[in-house]
Amino acid sequence: MLKVPEHQVAGHIAKDGKLGPLVDDRGRFYKPLQGDARGENEAKFYESFSSNKNVPDHIRGYFPVYHGVQLVEASDGSGKLPHMVLEDVVSSYVKPSVMDVKIGSRTWYPDVSEEYFNKCIKKDRATTTVSLGFRVSGLKIFDCQESGFWRPDKRVVLAYKADGARTALRKFVSSNSLADDSVPDCAYASEVYGGSNGILMQLLEVKAWFETQTLYHFNSCSVLMVYENESGGDEERRPQVKLVDFAHVLDGNGVIDHNFFGGLCSFIKFIQDILESSDNRCENGH
Numbered sequence: 519m520l521k522v523p524e525h526q527v528a529g530h531i532a533k534d535g536k537l538g539p540l541v542d543d544r545g546r547f548y549k550p551l552q553g554d555a556r557g558e559n560e561a562k563f564y565e566s567f568s569s570n571k572n573v574p575d576h577i578r579g580y581f582p583v584y585h586g587v588q589l590v591e592a593s594d595g596s597g598k599l600p601h602m603v604l605e606d607v608v609s610s611y612v613k614p615s616v617m618d619v620k621i622g623s624r625t626w627y628p629d630v631s632e633e634y635f636n637k638c639i640k641k642d643r644a645t646t647t648v649s650l651g652f653r654v655s656g657l658k659i660f661d662c663q664e665s666g667f668w669r670p671d672k673r674v675v676l677a678y679k680a681d682g683a684r685t686a687l688r689k690f691v692s693s694n695s696l697a698d699d700s701v702p703d704c705a706y707a708s709e710v711y712g713g714s715n716g717i718l719m720q721l722l723e724v725k726a727w728f729e730t731q732t733l734y735h736f737n738s739c740s741v742l743m744v745y746e747n748e749s750g751g752d753e754e755r756r757p758q759v760k761l762v763d764f765a766h767v768l769d770g771n772g773v774i775d776h777n778f779f780g781g782l783c784s785f786i787k788f789i790q791d792i793l794e795s796s797d798n799r800c801e802n803g804h
């Protein structure tokens with residue numbers, strides 16, 4: 519039985535009779551192919567990426583596993599539609615905190631229609647895409663004090679300026695109450711962002727690939743960050759980075775993806791700054 523994903527934080531959502539992704543209880547995420555070129559393009563990307571021998575194995579792990587396209591009952595009641603069957607990145611987490619960050623200082627790309635260009639540039643300027651090279655698209659954080667999930671409204675998230683994005687990245691790894699204005703304590707920064715398996719190390723590995731890869735240009739693609747909050751004393755947070763949303767990926771044609779690469783560098787700097795400031799606080803006993 520397919521159901522609406524509980525931990526989806528951005529994109530098209532399968533609610534109120536709308537078309538959106540579904541999940542099963544065996545760890546698979548079904549993303550419907552949108553009727554226009556986007557669905558075809560994303561499925562084409564997954565086909566190409568899955569069979570591309572030039573993609574190193576350690577990089578493959580940063581992408582959801584692809585299990586082909588299947589006809590399944592769509593969420594909008596329109597009958598069977600083709601869906602990309604992907605690994606459900608959050609299925610093995612009990613209480614996941616999740617954040618979607620769209621990378622790049624522009625979401626448009628050469629040869630798009632004027633209408634699409636205008637839509638993108640408007641959003642890119644209104645958000646931190648142009649100023650920072652990334653924007654937070656959505657987030658859902660487990661609030662330990664309230665013992666429930668906190669999810670800011672989409673309009674609030676898309677209105678973040680640099681400070682708002684920084685605060686969201688700090689709240690993402692904090693243990694104090696999230697709904698109020700208290701200063702985020704970044705209590706989990708070292709476990710989630712830091713360490714040899716943490717988000718920072720994973721992002722640096724992805725970045726190293728982008729320094730040389732010229733296979734694909736990842737327009738409008740996101741970094742999805744996940745970690746566990748289920749507490750059992752010595753719980754593992756299992757921080758994880760995955761790249762998602764390939765509806766606008768193009769062939770790289772031998773050229774570096776400087777839009778994604780630059781945005782990723784900027785995003786990494788934000789994570790590093792949070793780690794450094796939380797390290798200093800620990801050393802000073804605060």
Ligand SMILES: O=P(O)(O)O[C@@H]1[C@@H](OP(=O)(O)O)[C@H](OP(=O)(O)O)[C@H](O)[C@H](OP(=O)(O)O)[C@H]1OP(=O)(O)O
Nearest residue numbers: 528529530556618620641655656676738740763765
């Ligand atoms: O529908 P909207 O206005 O929420 O825009 C969607 C975007 O939401 P946003 O408002 O930026 O969070 C959405 O962004 P996220 O995935 O939420 O980051 C996509 O850009 C989506 O387009 P596509 O499926 O990638 O071609 C966008 O969908 P389309 O409007 O292009 O169908």
Ligand SMILES: Nc1ncnc2c1ncn2[C@@H]1O[C@H](COP(=O)(O)OP(=O)(O)O)[C@@H](O)[C@H]1O
Nearest residue numbers: 526527528529530547582605606607618762763
């Ligand atoms: N493979 C996946 N596993 C789990 N969640 C996913 C996966 N892919 C996407 N998501 C969730 O769905 C959201 C939207 O995905 P995305 O591919 O960007 O869709 P859209 O094309 O509608 O924007 C992401 O922010 C994330 O929360």
